[in-house]
Amino acid sequence: MKNKNIQILEVKDLSVRFRQYDKGLKQRELEVISKLSVTVNAGEILAVVGSSGSGKSLLAHAILGILPQNAITDGSIKYRGQELTKERQEELRGKEIAFIPQSVTYLDPLMKIGKQAMGIYGSKEAQRIIFEKYGLNSETEEMYSFQLSGGMARRVLVSTAVIGDGKLLIADEPTPGLHPEMAEETIRHFRELSDEGCAVILITHDIDLAFKIADKIAVFYGGTTVEITPVEDFKKGGSAVRHPYSRALWEALPQNGFKPIPGFQPYAGNLPKGCLFASRCQHETEECAKPMEMRELRGGMVRCCHAT
Ligand SMILES: Nc1ncnc2c1ncn2[C@@H]1O[C@H](COP(=O)(O)OP(=O)(O)OP(=O)(O)O)[C@@H](O)[C@H]1O
Numbered sequence: 029m030k031n032k033n034i035q036i037l038e039v040k041d042l043s044v045r046f047r048q049y050d051k052g053l054k055q056r057e058l059e060v061i062s063k064l065s066v067t068v069n070a071g072e073i074l075a076v077v078g079s080s081g082s083g084k085s086l087l088a089h090a091i092l093g094i095l096p097q098n099a100i101t102d103g104s105i106k107y108r109g110q111e112l113t114k115e116r117q118e119e120l121r122g123k124e125i126a127f128i129p130q131s132v133t134y135l136d137p138l139m140k141i142g143k144q145a146m147g148i149y150g151s152k153e154a155q156r157i158i159f160e161k162y163g164l165n166s167e168t169e170e171m172y173s174f175q176l177s178g179g180m181a182r183r184v185l186v187s188t189a190v191i192g193d194g195k196l197l198i199a200d201e202p203t204p205g206l207h208p209e210m211a212e213e214t215i216r217h218f219r220e221l222s223d224e225g226c227a228v229i230l231i232t233h234d235i236d237l238a239f240k241i242a243d244k245i246a247v248f249y250g251g252t253t254v255e256i257t258p259v260e261d262f263k264k265g266g267s268a269v270r271h272p273y274s275r276a277l278w279e280a281l282p283q284n285g286f287k288p289i290p291g292f293q294p295y296a297g298n299l300p301k302g303c304l305f306a307s308r309c310q311h312e313t314e315e316c317a318k319p320m321e322m323r324e325l326r327g328g329m330v331r332c333c334h335a336t
């Protein structure tokens with residue numbers, strides 16, 4: 029494996045707020061991501077897991093510079109050591125930084141699939157090989173996105189993203205809607221890309237999948253990271269992970285007893301000042317009401333004052 033220690037992406041203290049209008053013309057800002065920091069190195073696969081609405085897709089959109097107009101971001105996002113400005117995002121998006129979006133509506137409805145897949149840099153031959161690998165015949169190239177089934181559209185998105193020589197691949201839930209063999213193939217492909225030195229961020233609900241290929245797992249909750257851990261700790265089990273929410277995720281897996289987590293994730297605009305998980309946590313004490321920073325622990329990071 030090459031370049032394993034070269035940092036490709038560094039997100040530091042990222043916050044994302046949405047400007048919204050309350051009743052009348054009163055404006056307010058809804059903070060949906062706060063103090064979020066992650067890094068990914070070349071040749072490394074970082075899996076981002078966490079419940080629905082925890083901010084996973086927004087992190088991807090912030091890196092790519094495709095947040096909606098009313099979004100305000102703070103903090104820093106560095107790509108290969110340099111700040112990712114709007115100009116750089118535009119320049120790198122779809123080239124060095126490849127993206128598989130969560131929704132197939134990202135396909136351009138007015139452009140033939142072949143043309144979209146070619147992007148700006150791909151050759152026709154390379155495209156054919158990749159399309160075949162993903163079970164897309166040459167007729168697909170002449171189709172428009174509305175003519176594709178959900179699974180086909182997803183395969184187009186995946187193959188499109190992996191055609192070029194990306195240095196960073198961000199895949200937002202790439203496998204749902206794919207047949208198991210195709211999902212396996214996709215994941216194998218990610219591994220190949222990372223072995224060639226590409227940094228990969230895999231956003232997924234499927235923790236088993238993350239176990240299979242990730243090097244590192246970032247656990248999101250309420251718009252920020254609560255834990256970053258080498259995948260090995262998650263594999264070892266509930267006692268090896270650092271945060272009570274990570275442990276709860278582990279215990280909710282079918283093979284570990286399917287234990288549900290009582291309570292709900294707090295919603296942006298109504299977040300507690302201290303630990304976001306406190307109201308659902310059996311270890312809650314007064315200390316948990318204080319602002320909680322990420323700290324290093326046992327070769328990983330955790331946002332919990334009780335973790336040991
Ligand atoms: N344009 C927007 N305006 C206001 N709030 C938004 C907007 N887009 C997303 N949000 C909110 O931001 C939070 C994070 O959304 P995000 O899509 O990143 O979640 P996610 O972790 O990707 O969830 P899922 O697993 O369901 O895909 C959610 O609470 C969502 O409602």
Ligand code: NI
Binds near residue numbers: 084085086130200
């Ligand atoms: Ni999402």
